[in-house]
Amino acid sequence: MTEPYVRLEALDMAYPGHHAVKSLNLDIAAGEFIALMGPSGCGKSTTLRMIAGLDKPTGGRILIGGRDMTEVPAEERGTPMVWQSLALFPFLSVEDNVAFPLKMRGESPNARRRLANDWLDRVGLGGMGKRDISQLSGGQRQRVAIARALVTQPSILLLDEPLSALDAHLRVHLQTELARLHRELKITFIYVTHSQSEAFALADRVVVMADGIVQQAGPPRDVYRAPVNAFVAGFMGMNTRLEGTVTGRADGMIWLDCAEGRMAVPDTVPVAVGAVQSFVIGADRLRLLAEGMAAPVGQPQVSGKVVGMEFVGSTQTIFIESDTGRDFRLQRLDLGDDATLTPGTPVTLTWDPRHAWALPNT
Numbered sequence: 001m002t003e004p005y006v007r008l009e010a011l012d013m014a015y016p017g018h019h020a021v022k023s024l025n026l027d028i029a030a031g032e033f034i035a036l037m038g039p040s041g042c043g044k045s046t047t048l049r050m051i052a053g054l055d056k057p058t059g060g061r062i063l064i065g066g067r068d069m070t071e072v073p074a075e076e077r078g079t080p081m082v083w084q085s086l087a088l089f090p091f092l093s094v095e096d097n098v099a100f101p102l103k104m105r106g107e108s109p110n111a112r113r114r115l116a117n118d119w120l121d122r123v124g125l126g127g128m129g130k131r132d133i134s135q136l137s138g139g140q141r142q143r144v145a146i147a148r149a150l151v152t153q154p155s156i157l158l159l160d161e162p163l164s165a166l167d168a169h170l171r172v173h174l175q176t177e178l179a180r181l182h183r184e185l186k187i188t189f190i191y192v193t194h195s196q197s198e199a200f201a202l203a204d205r206v207v208v209m210a211d212g213i214v215q216q217a218g219p220p221r222d223v224y225r226a227p228v229n230a231f232v233a234g235f236m237g238m239n240t241r242l243e244g245t246v247t248g249r250a251d252g253m254i255w256l257d258c259a260e261g262r263m264a265v266p267d268t269v270p271v272a273v274g275a276v277q278s279f280v281i282g283a284d285r286l287r288l289l290a291e292g293m294a295a296p297v298g299q300p301q302v303s304g305k306v307v308g309m310e311f312v313g314s315t316q317t318i319f320i321e322s323d324t325g326r327d328f329r330l331q332r333l334d335l336g337d338d339a340t341l342t343p344g345t346p347v348t349l350t351w352d353p354r355h356a357w358a359l360p361n362t
């Protein structure tokens with residue numbers, strides 16, 4: 001990264017009785033879309049609130065554009081925030097809500113009206129400026145909140161679960177609009193979410209947190225395919241974790257004795273023969289073997305039975321329990337040809353060992 005635009009340096013927040021953020025270091029480039037994700041209580045919102053200046057860190061520094069902002073009051077930081085719960089003024093019109101930060105800044109009534117309506121147009125609410133907030137739907141209100149945050153033309157927009165109060169259809173719709181706004185505005189977005197699909201769809205980089213500590217930061221594909229530890233692998237959800245005793249190395253692969261048989265994984269970790277090594281295999285990498293077929297030479301072959309199926313539009317997830325009692329998840333396109341895969345159906349799984357990923361032993 002060239003010079004970061006936002007730098008969080010050993011950022012710490014120790015509430016009385018709870019250490020919420022622990023010496024967090026993160027560099028964010030100008031114009032980057034960053035998603036902070038992790039389970040409830042991991043410190044995502046606290047981190048965002050510290051960047052906004054709403055919570056004062058108990059340690060570390062926040063630099064924005066090279067300037068130390070740690071002691072700068074929220075209203076002077078130029079870091080507006082959009083929340084899950086809509087903090088709009090119910091007694092002001094839509095236009096006045098959007099224009100409010102401009103009024104605080106002392107802009108003239110004409111400039112306020114013009115800019116507010118420009119932004120209402122940009123978020124798809126053109127012509128609705130005179131309405132009361134109560135006359136808008138949840139999705140429309142969230143657009144007002146976004147317009148109000150952007151009307152001052154900040155260089156950073158902070159978003160804390162901005163879509164989580166909306167229904168699934170609206171969420172996807174507004175997600176697309178946020179992506180468009182980010183492309184057009186080219187400003188830095190820092191986005192807190194529980195939702196892996198939202199984070200993956202929107203962010204240039206995701207930052208996975210647990211217990212106040214950054215576990216992994218990287219492009220969504222890297223974090224999904226190459227988790228750095230068991231926590232991140234588990235948080236990504238759609239993979240199966242196996243482990244075995246290392247028996248040797250050959251041709252860029254580590255060979256392991258697992259309960260499910262002899263397996264190989266790409267040799268990316270320094271591990272000794274005789275040690276136990278974990279690895280993951282993505283749900284989309286697993287394949288079912290047709291009845292009576294053997295796996296290609298060098299590929300594992302794991303037998304088990306179907307325990308459940310889930311359909312999500314054009315894809316399906318098949319839950320399989322192996323004969324060794326391990327849970328596998330297999331994800332594939334739904335081609336409508338698996339009426340016979342009911343719970344209890346015996347199946348055999350395989351995968352290309354080059355798609356497995358050894359978890360670094362940190």
Ligand SMILES: Nc1ncnc2c1ncn2[C@@H]1O[C@H](COP(=O)(O)OP(=O)(O)OP(=O)(O)O)[C@@H](O)[C@H]1O
Nearest residue numbers: 015016018020039040041042043044045046047194
């Ligand atoms: N003012 C406070 N005093 C004491 N503890 C707090 C305070 N605010 C937050 N916490 C605790 O700090 C931890 C991190 O909170 P935070 O809101 O950052 O989590 P989060 O990752 O955003 O979670 P969620 O996804 O549920 O919003 C939680 O355990 C929370 O209970």
